[in-house]
Amino acid sequence: MPNPPIVIDVPFRVRYAETDAQQIVHHSSYVIYFEEARSEYIRQRGISYAEMEKVGYFMVVTDITIRYHQAARYDNLLMVRVWIEEQRSRSITFGYEVLNAETSEKLATGTSKHLFVNHDGSVVKIPETWHNWIS
Amino acid sequence: MPNPPIVIDVPFRVRYAETDAQQIVHHSSYVIYFEEARSEYIRQRGISYAEMEKVGYFMVVTDITIRYHQAARYDNLLMVRVWIEEQRSRSITFGYEVLNAETSEKLATGTSKHLFVNHDGSVVKIPETWHNWIS
Amino acid sequence: MPNPPIVIDVPFRVRYAETDAQQIVHHSSYVIYFEEARSEYIRQRGISYAEMEKVGYFMVVTDITIRYHQAARYDNLLMVRVWIEEQRSRSITFGYEVLNAETSEKLATGTSKHLFVNHDGSVVKIPETWHNWIS
Amino acid sequence: MPNPPIVIDVPFRVRYAETDAQQIVHHSSYVIYFEEARSEYIRQRGISYAEMEKVGYFMVVTDITIRYHQAARYDNLLMVRVWIEEQRSRSITFGYEVLNAETSEKLATGTSKHLFVNHDGSVVKIPETWHNWIS
Numbered sequence: 001m002p003n004p005p006i007v008i009d010v011p012f013r014v015r016y017a018e019t020d021a022q023q024i025v026h027h028s029s030y031v032i033y034f035e036e037a038r039s040e041y042i043r044q045r046g047i048s049y050a051e052m053e054k055v056g057y058f059m060v061v062t063d064i065t066i067r068y069h070q071a072a073r074y075d076n077l078l079m080v081r082v083w084i085e086e087q088r089s090r091s092i093t094f095g096y097e098v099l100n101a102e103t104s105e106k107l108a109t110g111t112s113k114h115l116f117v118n119h120d121g122s123v124v125k126i127p128e129t130w131h132n133w134i135s
Numbered sequence: 136m137p138n139p140p141i142v143i144d145v146p147f148r149v150r151y152a153e154t155d156a157q158q159i160v161h162h163s164s165y166v167i168y169f170e171e172a173r174s175e176y177i178r179q180r181g182i183s184y185a186e187m188e189k190v191g192y193f194m195v196v197t198d199i200t201i202r203y204h205q206a207a208r209y210d211n212l213l214m215v216r217v218w219i220e221e222q223r224s225r226s227i228t229f230g231y232e233v234l235n236a237e238t239s240e241k242l243a244t245g246t247s248k249h250l251f252v253n254h255d256g257s258v259v260k261i262p263e264t265w266h267n268w269i270s
Numbered sequence: 271m272p273n274p275p276i277v278i279d280v281p282f283r284v285r286y287a288e289t290d291a292q293q294i295v296h297h298s299s300y301v302i303y304f305e306e307a308r309s310e311y312i313r314q315r316g317i318s319y320a321e322m323e324k325v326g327y328f329m330v331v332t333d334i335t336i337r338y339h340q341a342a343r344y345d346n347l348l349m350v351r352v353w354i355e356e357q358r359s360r361s362i363t364f365g366y367e368v369l370n371a372e373t374s375e376k377l378a379t380g381t382s383k384h385l386f387v388n389h390d391g392s393v394v395k396i397p398e399t400w401h402n403w404i405s
Numbered sequence: 406m407p408n409p410p411i412v413i414d415v416p417f418r419v420r421y422a423e424t425d426a427q428q429i430v431h432h433s434s435y436v437i438y439f440e441e442a443r444s445e446y447i448r449q450r451g452i453s454y455a456e457m458e459k460v461g462y463f464m465v466v467t468d469i470t471i472r473y474h475q476a477a478r479y480d481n482l483l484m485v486r487v488w489i490e491e492q493r494s495r496s497i498t499f500g501y502e503v504l505n506a507e508t509s510e511k512l513a514t515g516t517s518k519h520l521f522v523n524h525d526g527s528v529v530k531i532p533e534t535w536h537n538w539i540s
Contacts, residue, residue: 016309016319017163017302019156021209021458026152027466028440031433032287039286039345049286050345053426061432064471071465074156075309075320151444151454152437156323162331163301167422170298174421174480184421185480188291195341196297201334210444210455287433289426291479296422344426 005083008044010037011101012078024071030098030108031064037080038094038112047129057127059114062091066110070100077101089125091115140218143179145172146236147213159206165233165243166199172215173229173247182264192262194249197226201245205235212236224260226250275353278314280307281371282348294341300368300378301334307350308364308382317399327397329384332361336380340370347371359395361385410488413449415442416506417483429476435503435513436469442485443499443517452534462532464519467496471515475505482506494530496520 012033020026042049049059072078078098085095091113098108118124147168155161177184184194207213213233220230226248233243253259282303290296312319319329342348348368355365361383368378388394417438425431447454454464477483483503490500496518503513523529 013306015302015306016155017161017305020151021154021156021158022463022465023156023158027469028152028433028436031436032285035287035433036283036285048345050343053344058427060427060473060476062473064432064469064473066469068465068467068469073320074323075318148441150437150441152440157328157330162334163298163305166298166301167420170422171418171420183480185478188479193292195292195338197338199297199334199336199338203330203332203334206330208455209458210453286425287431290421291424291426291428293426293428298422 005085005095006045007081007083008037008041010040010080010082012036012080014072014074014076014078016074019074022071024073025076027066027068030066030068030110033078033080033098034064034066034082034094034096034110034112037082037096041082041094052127052130056119057124057130058117058119059092060117061112062115063093063113064110066108068108070105070107072098072100072107078107085111087126090123092126140220140230141180142216142218143172143176145175145215145217147171147215149207149209149211149213151209154209157206159208160211162201162203165201165203165245168213168215168233169199169201169217169229169231169245169247172217172231176217176219176229187262187265191254192259192265193252193254194227195252196247197250198228198248199245201243203243205240205242207233207235207242213242220246222261225258227261275355275365276315277351277353278307278311280310280350280352282306282350284342284344284346284348286344289344292341294343295346297336297338300336300338300380303348303350303368304334304336304352304364304366304380304382307352307366311352311354311364322397322400326389327394327400328387328389329362330387331382332385333363333383334380336378338378340375340377342368342370342377348377355381357396360393362396410490410500411450412486412488413442413446415445415485415487417441417485419477419479419481419483421479424479427476429478430481432471432473435471435473435515438483438485438503439469439471439487439499439501439515439517442487442501446487446489446499457532457535461524462529462535463522463524464497465522466517467520468498468518469515471513473513475510475512477503477505477512483512490516492531495528497531 018029079101081097086093093113153164214236216232221228228248288299349371351367356363363383423434484506486502491498
């Protein structure tokens with residue numbers, strides 16, 4: 001992991017379908033924002049996750065943590081900041097911060113940990129090509 | 136298609152995540168109720184859709200229509216009625232009616248049309264085994 | 271309705287969570303693309319739907335139709351074209367076309383019809399300010 | 406908190422829309438299983454969450470943690486076990502375990518922490534009536 005880590009900012013406009021009867025963004029939606037933010041991170045670092053699956057590597061999620069600070073609402077413009085929190089030979093942990101893009105208010109923070117598996121579902125080392133762009 | 140058609144009733148409890156900021160069930164949720172209702176129809180008719188995919192048949196959706204009559208809310212108990220509206224050699228159309236299970240009020244009606252495809256994505260005739268349970 | 275209608279193009283990157291076990295975009299996701307495309311249409315025409323709800327007008331969906339032509343997959347870049355198909359004193363119908371933005375292949379077409387209601391849920395005429403930007 | 410805690414088992418049939426292109430249940434779906442499991446916990450303990458919101462109390466989620474052990478697939482029957490992990494004057498933490506109902510294999514574990522707020526969004530003490538059924 002570089003020091004400081006590379007941080008990618010990914011904007012999201014809150015969708016109506018992501019809200020709930022409390023008139024705020026449903027807490028499960030952040031899991032999806034995290035996922036798309038790390039997809040964009042990977043895309044910007046030179047290899048798309050779609051390509052990765054095509055060559056037989058799959059990232060599976062082993063842990064999710066989210067702390068919710070403030071609610072977001074329909075039509076809000078959010079900024080999700082994503083970086084690599086920790087990297088090991090067989091796992092990778094992403095860190096996230098969700099901000100209101102207009103007020104810079106912090107809405108949520110979290111992490112997701114992943115293993116790499118092959119087509120058989122066996123855990124494998126992180127592929128070399130990935131190793132390069134990560135470091 | 137039998138006359139009258141076989142109708143299966145499938146209950147759904149509205150989930151919080153299915154609501155939106157209008158404090159009603161989001162209109163996309165009915166597409167999912169329809170899907171699970173027809174899964175249950177197929178399951179009760181003797182073959183699960185999961186089994187079908189295992190032997191290489193996939194139902195793909197070609198058309199959806201939904202008319203929304205009344206809104207549903209969190210915690211409401213719904214009843215989705217499902218039947219086969221029309222069957223042809225290569226397509227099948229399901230009909231649906233969504234009721235409030237407690238008041239019997241009609242909430243929505245709709246249809247979904249499907250083709251059967253094999254692993255290559257080629258359209259195929261409806262498998263014999265299916266043909267039997269349908270008729 | 272202008273002749274020809276104003277058409278707004280709204281891009282969507284397919285999210286992983288929008289796919290299903292057939293490895294294509296789940297058919298319910300198009301309902302959400304439609305919704306966000308018409309939100310963007312409204313936003314670009316000078317009034318956000320969020321503003322509209324604040325002043326007490328709500329658009330409720332009364333009908334959805336979707337025809338699926340080709341499947342979309344994770345990471346695909348989609349373009350949703352949206353326009354006003356029909357406008358009456360108390361209802362409005364949007365038309366949609368979903369394309370693969372890279373190949374221009376047509377993936378889906380559809381419509382959504384809406385009524386305007388006030389805080390009490392009573393159907394009302396389309397507000398004047400809207401009437402202006404629509405025409 | 407009683408010792409041992411009251412544990413409620415809530416069954417879920419995996420929906421097709423909950424799966425993703427890895428042909429497993431998308432990891433965000435567990436957040437929704439947790440939510441509906443705790444709704445059922447509350448319902449069985451004598452007060453529905455829908456009733457609670459009607460009298461002006463809202464539970465907001467402040468923290469989610471999930472560990473994923475094994476994947477679930479379409480049509481699998483799951484059992485979500487839910488209990489109160491910790492209760493304080495102003496917060497409550499639920500614990501969860503997701504099992505494959507047929508094999509008893511452990512699929513996921515997790516927690517959700519909640520504050521109670523009133524209509525103004527101010528944090529309040531857990532209402533008396535709740536306090537009673539919790540203990």
